[in-house]
Amino acid sequence: MTKVPLRLAGLLAIALLALVASLLVGGSYVAPGDLLYALAHPHANTDVVTILWQLRMPRVCIAAVVGAELAIAGALLQGLLRNPLVDSYLTGVSPGAAAAIALSVVAGIAAPALPAIGFVAGLGTAMLVAAFARRGAGLDAIRLILCGVSLSALFSAVVTLVLTRAGADYAAQILAWLAGSTAGRGWHDLFFTLPYAALGLAFALVAVPALNVLRLGETRATAVGVNVARTQWVILIAAALLAASAVAVSGSIGFVGLVVPHLARRVVGGDARALLPASAFLGAALCAIADAASRSIAAPAELPVGVLLAFVGVPTFLYLYLNMQKVARA
Amino acid sequence: MIALRNAAIGIEGRTLIAPATASLASGRFVAVLGPNGVGKTTLLRVLSGALRPIGGEVRLGDVDPAALAPLERAHRVAFVTSDDAPVEGLTARDVVASGRYPFHRWWEWSENPGDTGAIDGALAAVGMDGFAERRFETLSSGERQRIWIALALAQEAPVVLLDEPTSHLDVRVAHEILALLRAQARAGRTIVCAMHDINDAATYADMLMLLGDERMLAFDVPERVFTASLLERAYGIPMEIVRAASGAPRAFAIGSASGAYPGS
Numbered sequence: 001m002t003k004v005p006l007r008l009a010g011l012l013a014i015a016l017l018a019l020v021a022s023l024l025v026g027g028s029y030v031a032p033g034d035l036l037y038a039l040a041h042p043h044a045n046t047d048v049v050t051i052l053w054q055l056r057m058p059r060v061c062i063a064a065v066v067g068a069e070l071a072i073a074g075a076l077l078q079g080l081l082r083n084p085l086v087d088s089y090l091t092g093v094s095p096g097a098a099a100a101i102a103l104s105v106v107a108g109i110a111a112p113a114l115p116a117i118g119f120v121a122g123l124g125t126a127m128l129v130a131a132f133a134r135r136g137a138g139l140d141a142i143r144l145i146l147c148g149v150s151l152s153a154l155f156s157a158v159v160t161l162v163l164t165r166a167g168a169d170y171a172a173q174i175l176a177w178l179a180g181s182t183a184g185r186g187w188h189d190l191f192f193t194l195p196y197a198a199l200g201l202a203f204a205l206v207a208v209p210a211l212n213v214l215r216l217g218e219t220r221a222t223a224v225g226v227n228v229a230r231t232q233w234v235i236l237i238a239a240a241l242l243a244a245s246a247v248a249v250s251g252s253i254g255f256v257g258l259v260v261p262h263l264a265r266r267v268v269g270g271d272a273r274a275l276l277p278a279s280a281f282l283g284a285a286l287c288a289i290a291d292a293a294s295r296s297i298a299a300p301a302e303l304p305v306g307v308l309l310a311f312v313g314v315p316t317f318l319y320l321y322l323n324m325q326k327v328a329r330a
Numbered sequence: 331m332i333a334l335r336n337a338a339i340g341i342e343g344r345t346l347i348a349p350a351t352a353s354l355a356s357g358r359f360v361a362v363l364g365p366n367g368v369g370k371t372t373l374l375r376v377l378s379g380a381l382r383p384i385g386g387e388v389r390l391g392d393v394d395p396a397a398l399a400p401l402e403r404a405h406r407v408a409f410v411t412s413d414d415a416p417v418e419g420l421t422a423r424d425v426v427a428s429g430r431y432p433f434h435r436w437w438e439w440s441e442n443p444g445d446t447g448a449i450d451g452a453l454a455a456v457g458m459d460g461f462a463e464r465r466f467e468t469l470s471s472g473e474r475q476r477i478w479i480a481l482a483l484a485q486e487a488p489v490v491l492l493d494e495p496t497s498h499l500d501v502r503v504a505h506e507i508l509a510l511l512r513a514q515a516r517a518g519r520t521i522v523c524a525m526h527d528i529n530d531a532a533t534y535a536d537m538l539m540l541l542g543d544e545r546m547l548a549f550d551v552p553e554r555v556f557t558a559s560l561l562e563r564a565y566g567i568p569m570e571i572v573r574a575a576s577g578a579p580r581a582f583a584i585g586s587a588s589g590a591y592p593g594s
Contacts, residue, residue, distance in 0.1 A: 082415075205437075206436050207436075208436070208439065209431060209434055209436055209438075209439065210431075210436075212428070213428045213431050215417065215418075215419075215420060216415070216417055216420075216425065216428055217413055217415030217417075218415075219411045219413040219415065220411060220413060220415070220428070220481075221428075222380065222400065223378070223404070223408065223409040223410075223411060224404050224408075224428055224429055224431040224432060224481070224485060225400045225401040225402075225403065225404025225405075225431055225432040226400065226431060227399075227400045227401075265419070269419060270418075270419040270420070271424075273439050
């Protein structure tokens with residue numbers, strides 16, 4: 001168990017390396033030396049400074065924050081519901097936001113307002129699902145999952161309907177958002193999302209000791225004094241804030257919230273004190289690298305981050321997960 | 331230490347046990363006996379404060395356990411449930427450490443010396459100190475039950491309620507667990523244990539609480555509870571009472587060769 005802090009430090013190092021690496025690549029080639037100079041002199045008046053500080057840096061930071069948010073939200077919900085198949089979007093955050101964005105685009109609402117609309121709609125959907133899943137003072141896990149899945153289906157249908165009826169221009173704009181992307185995001189997007197991310201993280205931290213005891217099941221957690229109903233709400237609100245603020249700036253990025261907590265659990269174990277930071281580091285690293293790849297693979301065109309994550313991430317995850325299981329069994 | 335005062339026990343509008351009064355003193359091992367579905371678990375839940383009685387009152391020391399905040403309650407009463415939710419990825423020690431939850435504010439994340447002493451002491455008390463770093467899911471049923479009891483001990487509550495802790499255990503392990511519980515009672519804790527083996531209960535418990543026929547039929551020392559008529563009334567099957575060489579009473583159900591119980 002003393003190895004855990006060391007492993008966390010290793011994951012943090014990986015995350016930082018991924019951030020630096022993804023700053024180095026992009027649509028246009030810039031010599032690493034020039035980039036390092038620009039990194040050290042943010043106020044110099046060169047093109048490289050503009051590329052690094054106005055184009056790449058905000059995107060990389062946003063990708064890392066979004067990855068960390070989705071991974072933490074996934075870890076929280078998997079722990080709360082004791083269900084490994086749950087992800088950050090369980091409560092319909094992503095389809096809810098997508099439906100609102102699609103309708104807003106068609107209604108002609110200006111692009112800068114979309115993140116706020118996505119955030120409010122995502123959070124609202126999560127709260128609606130939670131309201132349906134209420135049982136006594138707390139939440140019913142099965143009902144939460146069922147309501148989340150059904151509302152997700154409903155809102156996905158709304159998006160499909162809008163896509164089929166809207167003109168090609170609108171559809172392209174909506175699709176770009178649906179695919180999950182950090183293209184064209186700047187500092188203001190990051191600053192928009194950070195307060196909600198911080199609030200979600202604060203809620204998550206409050207629930208850490210209870211989350212650990214919940215690994216024994218709700219009955220036993222109750223017996224040692226965990227207020228299970230209150231913990232359920234705290235965790236749900238934390239996860240909804242984190243997922244909604246991620247969705248607001250980057251659209252629908254799947255896979256991270258489901259998979260990263262599993263990988264993190266294999267590295268540091270299931271203790272929430274280690275699992276949450278480990279998930280954050282891995283999620284940040286994964287999304288930063290995916291963002292770099294999305295900018296460089298087909299440059300100057302951009303591939304959506306969400307698509308890349310699925311193409312590269314899913315086979316990698318399956319390989320790692322299945323092999324590690326074999327090793328564990330042997 | 332813990333008392334029922336004219337308390338009626340029920341769940342979902344159904345009365346399971348008519349109003350009953352009993353006082354469970356500190357340092358006693360009380361076994362709760364009765365057929366399946368009679369309300370043993372519900373009674374334990376009422377004693378723990380997780381459920382209110384449908385009439386009368388329950389006193390835990392000088393308070394109503396149901397009125398306590400969850401954390402406050404956890405300091406006063408520990409509950410070893412028969413819940414068998416799977417536990418994965420935890421060591422035996424991790425499980426026992428959960429008993430220290432009520433001693434921490436939400437920002438106190440790390441184990442303090444008091445926790446270490448309580449956890450290691452609890453593991454030693456149940457004879458599992460050599461198993462601390464074993465994965466919980468690799469333990470046998472008896473070892474797991476010891477760990478659940480250690481969790482309750484680490485909680486340092488004066489009252490420990492247990493729901494059928496010996497039900498799926500072999501004879502020897504069951505006796506070891508019961509001896510362990512009796513030792514805890516001798517050390518000053520109040521032990522209330524729902525169980526099915528009436529003879530084990532008579533061997534280890536100081537007091538038997540016999541439930542049946544929708545009431546508390548008896549709350550007394552084993553010697554007085556072990557009468558054919560009381561046990562027959564509780565379990566609905568003829569009983570024969572005999573004496574072990576030690577003088578302790580033993581009860582046996584009398585079946586019949588036809589497979590039907592006489593009188594049924």
